[in-house]
Amino acid sequence: MFNGEHPVPVTIYDVAKQANVGVGTVSRVLNNSPRVSPETRQHVLDVIDTLNFRPSPLAQRLSRRKTLSIGVIAVFFTRPSVVERLRGVEAVIAASEYDLIVYNIETPAKRDDIFCATAANRRVDGLLVISLTPADADVERWRSAGVPVVLVDTHHPALPRIVVNDVLGGYQAAQHLLELGHRQIAFVGDPIHTAFNFTSSQDRLAGMRQALTEHGIAWRPEYHQTGEHDQQAARALTHQLLALDDPPTAIFAASDTQALGVMEAARDLGIRVPEDLSVIGFDDIEIASYLNLTTIHQPLFESGYRGINLLLQSMDVIDSETPREELALDLVVRSSTAPPAHASPALV
């Protein structure tokens, strides 16, 4: 086997010559132009086949001034929910002519870098930003660079977006607990200021507090615990909660990941779920069903799916309106929630 026998790259000129036509004609059959007779088309097609010619994506891109690829920016890997959204993205990209370029963000600095880089030169034809909030300056850069952007799970008034109502979701979660008869309900979530300014945790808390208020239940600051968005932090916070003189009978975690930490803490202390403690999460990631975690389901896959479709669409049409789709949230009752042990149920 000989090395380095670099294949003679067969170009559109080779095809043209071999078929006794001009390169223009070859280009036309390549792009299904109707402006070519059936006979010559077939002939060119045959030559293309025998020569095993494939147009160079590089040349096509330069000539058409399109990268034929779309970028997705997100904090992947740290949050299982984002990977699920990516699945939805991939599903529609795979069926298109576009390549999928993923930009993983790990730090705010990296985020700003990528935000700038994607606006600077036409690196991508369109951009999907997941759960990351761009500044006005970023948005302006993209706009003046002519790069279409769609947001998923985050907001900016000037950008099309796919979102859910986190406040409502928090309300639903609390409502479920209240209906079960719980009155001592705690919250485990993210801190107010996170590196990426995620707001979903706060919004969900707001919804919960609203529900409590409507039921005439005063807010107890000691029932409000925040920390890093991971299992171990949530576990530690829950230990504090359960060590209280008057511990909660139910805990609403701002995410399933954190709910896992809550359940782990309960297990540490020999506290049964749901008999002694009810736990409800948010997101409905895959493990949630395995662990029978009651949670608020949000359409993760669909958010990516619809987001990319919106992007593709806004790349064709020059729509001046900025669409905003809101996806529905659903309570999924499993076996991590139940009426409190020492309370008359259904006092609602």
Added chain:
Amino acid sequence: MFNGEHPVPVTIYDVAKQANVGVGTVSRVLNNSPRVSPETRQHVLDVIDTLNFRPSPLAQRLSRRKTLSIGVIAVFFTRPSVVERLRGVEAVIAASEYDLIVYNIETPAKRDDIFCATAANRRVDGLLVISLTPADADVERWRSAGVPVVLVDTHHPALPRIVVNDVLGGYQAAQHLLELGHRQIAFVGDPIHTAFNFTSSQDRLAGMRQALTEHGIAWRPEYHQTGEHDQQAARALTHQLLALDDPPTAIFAASDTQALGVMEAARDLGIRVPEDLSVIGFDDIEIASYLNLTTIHQPLFESGYRGINLLLQSMDVIDSETPREELALDLVVRSSTAPPAHASPALV
């Protein structure tokens, strides 16, 4: 705010004219060529800055005949382990000048498509294939197209690869169980023929059988259950196993995902883990530690990390050797395994 004010794309010619130099000089400063005087370099740099010029990736790619992007082909999403490998890939790509293009495979047909497409025209400068086995024809196509390919978690004699010894891993798992005193050990894994011809499950089984043989334990066919690589299938298979007249005291699952199904089945039946049943998995994905699952740890992140490094390296150097790196496996003992209930422990 006016729409459509498409930014005048400032090119290398604009810079050249403005700086009173030739485009060649501009190109040289762009590519840090030493063949340019410090003064002119600085001058050009200034002009570039004031004009806010950024070279077009598209034009660079066509001219240099490099896509500046590398592709990763894998069955993402269905197996958590693959996502973890992707993390390692992303970590090194992010630090390079390359873009990361993700090709998700869902069916064998899709796999063959992508294998061909990546060989046809220079779509990517290099390819990382995870857990998918290319045919000789695929390998030949890539070779003659001059596309460097590195394999992760799969084999082909002509391709560099990053692997683990699954047979040894299976052996280690069984050995752990045997040392705990188990003699009735069952296996839950993938079928012999899977859509993608995954072989890790079979290899791990082979290792297990070898360990059993060395301990003089006869193989019991009824202890060998195979089915789809997911939690629910494993759960169903385990129900069959535990309904046997002489049920196993320990189960080795070919993956953590399947081990979850095994544990779920045990929970269904009120069978305690590890008191009544020991369970050991493979991979050490994130949930494994949460569920205290004893498992065989394999360096997933590192496999992607080293794989890409190997690829990047083989894209520079024209090495005729085909490297094969083997990563170490480690038993991680957690609390899903224990000596069998009715057996004298440590009979080894």
Added chain:
DNA sequence: CTGTTAGCGCATTCAT
């Protein structure tokens, strides 16, 4: 050191 020129491979007018 630096300017000029010729590609890279295809899309797209513009004539015919």
Added chain:
DNA sequence: ATGAATGCGCTAACAG
């Protein structure tokens, strides 16, 4: 309907 010419924006080889 089709061929020839021009351009996309940059790199690289070649003079000077």
